[in-house]
Amino acid sequence: MTKYSSKINKIRTFALSLIFIGFIVMYIGLFFRAHPIVVSVFMVLGILFILFSTMVYFWIGMLSTKAVQVVCPGCGKPTKMLGRVDICMHCNEPLTLDSELEGKAFNKAYNRKKLQKK
Numbered sequence: 001m002t003k004y005s006s007k008i009n010k011i012r013t014f015a016l017s018l019i020f021i022g023f024i025v026m027y028i029g030l031f032f033r034a035h036p037i038v039v040s041v042f043m044v045l046g047i048l049f050i051l052f053s054t055m056v057y058f059w060i061g062m063l064s065t066k067a068v069q070v071v072c073p074g075c076g077k078p079t080k081m082l083g084r085v086d087i088c089m090h091c092n093e094p095l096t097l098d099s100e101l102e103g104k105a106f107n108k109a110y111n112r113k114k115l116q117k118k
């Protein structure tokens, strides 16, 4: 069985890993202290990763305002969903806004179909 997670949570994990990559790249740069040019290249790369991560965080903020707040039928907690189908942030219960899809097995392809129609 594939483990799904909420789209917003997925993007958050991605942004967090970018920050870690940024710090790792800068840390690697410290091993080249004898070559200031190499160090600065690593530092700039690390800063770029962290800047990109803040952009991703900003994007999550934008997405969150567009996300629909629903009360999860599984755990009763309020959660946010993106697109026609998403997963509850708290209990990973599949959620849908489309009554046609209600009761059907969760499938990421439903989101793609929506995109194709546009």
Ligand SMILES: [Zn+2]
Pocket: 072, 073, 074, 075, 076, 077, 079, 088, 089, 090, 091, 092, 093
């Ligand atoms: Zn839930």
